[in-house]
Amino acid sequence: MEKKNVWKTYSAEQLAHLExxxxxxxxxxxxxxxxxxxxxxxxNTIEDAGYRSLDACIKDGKKLAVGDKVYAxxxxxxxxxxQIGEQPMVDGMNILGAHIDSPRLDxxxxxxxxEGGFAYLDTHYYGGVKKYQWVTIPLAIHGVVVKKDGTIIxxxxxxxxxxxxxxxxxxxxxxxxxxLQKPAGTVIEGEALxxxxxxxxILLGEEEEKEEDKAKKGVKAAILEILTKNYDIEEEDFLSAxxxxxxxxxxxxxxxxxxxxxxxxxxxxxxAYTSMQAMLDAKNAxxxxxxxxxxxxxxxxxxxxxxxxxxxxxxxxxxMNLTGEYSELNVRRCLARSCMLSSDVSAGFxxxxxxxxxxxxxxxxxxGMVFNKFTGARGKSGSNDANxxxxxxxxxxxxxxxxxxxxxxxxxxxxxxxxxxxxILAKYGMNVIDSGVAVLNMxxxxxxxxxxxxxxxxxxxxxxxxxxxx
Numbered sequence: 001m002e003k004k005n006v007w008k009t010y011s012a013e014q015l016a017h018l019e020x021x022x023x024x025x026x027x028x029x030x031x032x033x034x035x036x037x038x039x040x041x042x043x044n045t046i047e048d049a050g051y052r053s054l055d056a057c058i059k060d061g062k063k064l065a066v067g068d069k070v071y072a073x074x075x076x077x078x079x080x081x082x083q084i085g086e087q088p089m090v091d092g093m094n095i096l097g098a099h100i101d102s103p104r105l106d107x108x109x110x111x112x113x114x115e116g117g118f119a120y121l122d123t124h125y126y127g128g129v130k131k132y133q134w135v136t137i138p139l140a141i142h143g144v145v146v147k148k149d150g151t152i153i154x155x156x157x158x159x160x161x162x163x164x165x166x167x168x169x170x171x172x173x174x175x176x177x178x179x180l181q182k183p184a185g186t187v188i189e190g191e192a193l194x195x196x197x198x199x200x201x202i203l204l205g206e207e208e209e210k211e212e213d214k215a216k217k218g219v220k221a222a223i224l225e226i227l228t229k230n231y232d233i234e235e236e237d238f239l240s241a242x243x244x245x246x247x248x249x250x251x252x253x254x255x256x257x258x259x260x261x262x263x264x265x266x267x268x269x270x271x272a273y274t275s276m277q278a279m280l281d282a283k284n285a286x287x288x289x290x291x292x293x294x295x296x297x298x299x300x301x302x303x304x305x306x307x308x309x310x311x312x313x314x315x316x317x318x319x320m321n322l323t324g325e326y327s328e329l330n331v332r333r334c335l336a337r338s339c340m341l342s343s344d345v346s347a348g349f350x351x352x353x354x355x356x357x358x359x360x361x362x363x364x365x366x367x368g369m370v371f372n373k374f375t376g377a378r379g380k381s382g383s384n385d386a387n388x389x390x391x392x393x394x395x396x397x398x399x400x401x402x403x404x405x406x407x408x409x410x411x412x413x414x415x416x417x418x419x420x421x422x423x424i425l426a427k428y429g430m431n432v433i434d435s436g437v438a439v440l441n442m443x444x445x446x447x448x449x450x451x452x453x454x455x456x457x458x459x460x461x462x463x464x465x466x467x468x469x470x
């Protein structure tokens with residue numbers, strides 16, 4: 001089956017709307033480079049659209065009715081949005097689920113040291129990365145430092161034009177003959193991903209220094225002075241900090257035709273944004289609409305804020321209690337009868353690396369929303385494999401809404417593979433399939449998407465939450 005070029009399908013009005021959606025998407029990427037930042041942006045956005053905290057509803061004893069919009073967050077890293085539909089929740093929901101964590105470098109708990117006249121932060125990479133891609137590029141530091149008294153200090157350095165940036169050094173080409181013989185996976189070791197954050201010691205004049213005073217006036221000491229003065233941070237405060245090192249700089253339009261977006265974190269914030277925006281723009285539906293945006297997918301969906309945690313299930317139980325439907329059996333029935341799109345990105349066909357793709361079953365950038373009937377690796381290990389009946393139902397919904405979509409696999413059968421949160425929700429017995437946007441440079445510091453695919457996925461998500469009934 002021939003892939004469509006989705007750009008050829010748009011009217012002038014749709015092209016204008018496409019640019020509007022993508023401008024908002026770029027702003028979302030710029031404001032949300034960590035999970036915490038994403039949650040802050042999302043909560044502010046949806047509260048302006050009439051969503052109310054589920055905790056506030058519980059506290060007030062407010063009963064929920066058709067059309068009510070509520071949300072629940074967990075540890076400021078995951079969120080679930082709900083819009084109550086006409087049918088009882090026990091009949092199931094239409095769920096969009098994406099993740100808001102992205103590959104990055106995490107600052108270790110005892111990170112600050114000085115060596116050879118430089119001050120460094122020691123890091124531990126998060127998620128699947130090609131380590132060599134992270135050297136010699138401008139980096140920013142985002143996150144929080146929590147002091148013993150509970151004070152939370154927010155850190156965001158490297159994004160403003162007036163901010164300094166940080167970097168990881170690499171060996172100069174003139175001395176790199178031995179380094180260049182190494183496999184790509186070891187040319188930069190994980191322990192070599194230490195971020196240079198300073199080079200100037202404390203300056204106290206030209207008087208002779210005693211040996212024991214040198215450490216007190218070194219580069220590390222100078223950095224600590226800056227941290228204490230500007231942020232009220234002491235060295236021990238790193239013990240209770242969550243600091244993420246990410247590429248510095250805003251999302252940019254790419255290509256002379258401005259048809260693409262180049263940005264950090266599009267896996268999977270492109271699906272998170274389009275899912276959220278679809279919820280905001282969808283009309284009230286017969287079934288309750290839901291959007292789950294979670295943490296930790298890149299490391300196996302583990303922990304309290306990952307999809308393997310009980311946050312979502314607990315939120316559904318609380319919600320059904322406020323609609324007057326709660327029982328343990330009704331919660332299970334609701335989840336089992338739900339339909340879900342596991343909103344995650346797919347690998348875009350790259351002509352420069354065509355040998356890694358099976359072209360007939362590859363996702364093409366600019367060819368619309370992507371469906372992966374199954375994920376996993378090689379013999380479908382770790383896969384969610386969607387039912388044919390479910391995909392047939394989705395095909396009708398999308399065709400009726402004139403949404404352009406394509407199907408794909410993540411590369412050739414024996415080359416690799418990947419996973420999403422789909423298999424976790426499938427444990428409840430609900431219908432689940434992976435869908436999202438094709439991405440070039442996936443997991444690199446800068447990833448590329450097509451504006452048309454972003455827009456078509458947004459349109460597809462609206463059609464799904466409004467129309468799925470299976």
